[in-house]
Amino acid sequence: MGRATHPGPVADAAFGQFARANAAPLFRSALLLTTDWHRAEDLVQDTLARMYRIWGGIARIDNPAAYAQTVLARQFLSQRRRRSSGEIPSAALPEALATDADADLRLALLSALRSLRPADRAVVVLRYLADRSVEQVAADLDRSPSSVKVQSMRALAQLRELLGAELTELIQN
Amino acid sequence: MDDDDFGTLFRRAVATLDPPSERLAEAGLQRGRRQRQRRRLAGVGTGAAVLAGVVGLGAAVLSAGAGGGSGRTAAGSGGARPVAVTPQAVLQTALDTLPAPGRTSGYAGAGMDGYSGTTFVYDDGHGAAAVQVTLEYPPAHAGRKSPGAVVVCKTKADGDCSVLADGSHLRLRQGQQDTSGVPNSTEWEAQLVRPDGVSIDIIEWNAPEPKAAPGSRPAPPFTMAELAAWVEDPVWQSRIPAHRATATARLFTPADLQAKVAGANSHGAVDCAKAAHAHKLPAGSCPTGH
Numbered sequence: 001m002g003r004a005t006h007p008g009p010v011a012d013a014a015f016g017q018f019a020r021a022n023a024a025p026l027f028r029s030a031l032l033l034t035t036d037w038h039r040a041e042d043l044v045q046d047t048l049a050r051m052y053r054i055w056g057g058i059a060r061i062d063n064p065a066a067y068a069q070t071v072l073a074r075q076f077l078s079q080r081r082r083r084s085s086g087e088i089p090s091a092a093l094p095e096a097l098a099t100d101a102d103a104d105l106r107l108a109l110l111s112a113l114r115s116l117r118p119a120d121r122a123v124v125v126l127r128y129l130a131d132r133s134v135e136q137v138a139a140d141l142d143r144s145p146s147s148v149k150v151q152s153m154r155a156l157a158q159l160r161e162l163l164g165a166e167l168t169e170l171i172q173n
Numbered sequence: 174m175d176d177d178d179f180g181t182l183f184r185r186a187v188a189t190l191d192p193p194s195e196r197l198a199e200a201g202l203q204r205g206r207r208q209r210q211r212r213r214l215a216g217v218g219t220g221a222a223v224l225a226g227v228v229g230l231g232a233a234v235l236s237a238g239a240g241g242g243s244g245r246t247a248a249g250s251g252g253a254r255p256v257a258v259t260p261q262a263v264l265q266t267a268l269d270t271l272p273a274p275g276r277t278s279g280y281a282g283a284g285m286d287g288y289s290g291t292t293f294v295y296d297d298g299h300g301a302a303a304v305q306v307t308l309e310y311p312p313a314h315a316g317r318k319s320p321g322a323v324v325v326c327k328t329k330a331d332g333d334c335s336v337l338a339d340g341s342h343l344r345l346r347q348g349q350q351d352t353s354g355v356p357n358s359t360e361w362e363a364q365l366v367r368p369d370g371v372s373i374d375i376i377e378w379n380a381p382e383p384k385a386a387p388g389s390r391p392a393p394p395f396t397m398a399e400l401a402a403w404v405e406d407p408v409w410q411s412r413i414p415a416h417r418a419t420a421t422a423r424l425f426t427p428a429d430l431q432a433k434v435a436g437a438n439s440h441g442a443v444d445c446a447k448a449a450h451a452h453k454l455p456a457g458s459c460p461t462g463h
Contacts, residue, residue, distance in 0.1 A: 129183040
């Protein structure tokens with residue numbers, strides 16, 4: 001991606017294109033992080049806003065789409081630190097969350113993810129949805145690789161326990 | 174199930190989702206623009222020139238942050254003599270930093286030593302909503318309470334309390350405006366008490382009046398995240414340059430508070446103290462003679 005001058009209509013148009021192309025993948029990560037549709041929307045907007053603010057220096061970032069995922073995870077943990085630990089998912093599920101073919105799988109996973117510590121959730125979402133290595137996640141979240149490994153193992157063990165036999169069935173269906 | 178299967182599980186769980194990408198992209202862009210503008214304006218001085226335009230508009234149409242004015246007073250304000258913040262200056266700061274563009278009207282407020290509060294009606298096109306902003310700060314003659322002593326979450330009704338990295342205490346609450354035990358309008362609140370003793374409390378409703386008005390929309394206009402970011406904005410200051418107090422003075426007079434509530438009350442016999450009570454302002458905030 002070429003350097004975008006900032007601010008200006010040309011840069012804004014380029015950013016708009018980037019934002020439209022990346023809103024959906026960011027939202028998918030955000031949903032697994034927040035486990036709530038509305039919070040996920042809010043997190044995506046915060047992330048895009050942050051990306052917009054740094055857009056002028058974006059040429060120094062090799063892969064803005066990948067970097068946006070890093071920003072998303074950091075924003076999530078930052079919001080979590082600033083807000084109360086109380087996490088109340090919306091009572092009403094948007095139709096898109098609960099009616100398609102993979103709805104059961106999705107709802108089971110969201111319910112299980114909700115039980116994880118936020119930091120562990122961020123680790124597994126970056127590892128298994130964004131497909132990042134332990135070292136990459138460690139750099140993303142400013143942790144040591146060994147700490148990321150421990151968090152990842154702990155989170156997966158918890159997910160296995162929470163989802164149990166249902167897991168294999170959900171995947172095979 | 175081995176570790177790699179989790180990749181399959183995670184991807185499949187969200188692969189068929191169809192989020193509102195266009196809306197999210199546009200909202201992210203707008204939020205970024207506002208944040209960038211606020212940062213750029215930090216320390217640039219006050220928005221007296223823009224303010225004059227706002228005064229002339231009455232029910233002003235304001236695009237949040239788009240006017241170029243700012244209530245920021247912490248730096249670069251030209252060495253103007255600092256005075257205590259006024260309710261009108263609190264209103265102007267609120268209008269300068271609205272989380273989202275919208276039409277505003279019905280300006281009112283009151284103040285006293287250590288307290289400045291304002292109310293207004295905000296409409297983003299989805300229904301008019303009352304918004305109240307209050308700034309409380311330790312007056313020179315008063316002792317300062319620790320933030321933790323002011324922001325207290327004893328019961329669920331108080332909301333959720335948390336401590337920020339800078340030592341500020343934040344309380345977020347979603348509840349109902351309760352009248353005689355009958356909940357009516359929905360009210361959402363964010364309160365921040367900073368280590369410097371300044372308390373910023375913003376409440377929004379899903380109705381144009383906190384009480385005695387039917388709901389105009391399903392929920393208040395701003396999200397809890399937006400409310401939290403709003404109270405955390407360092408723009409809220411208890412001391413402002415004297416010229417900003419002068420420039421904002423015409424936004425409303427204390428009588429506006431009386432007129433606002435009297436207009437909503439068919440009996441009309443409402444004095445300033447009742448008006449202040451209806452708007453959750455201290456009774457002592459009314460000028461003598463009312």
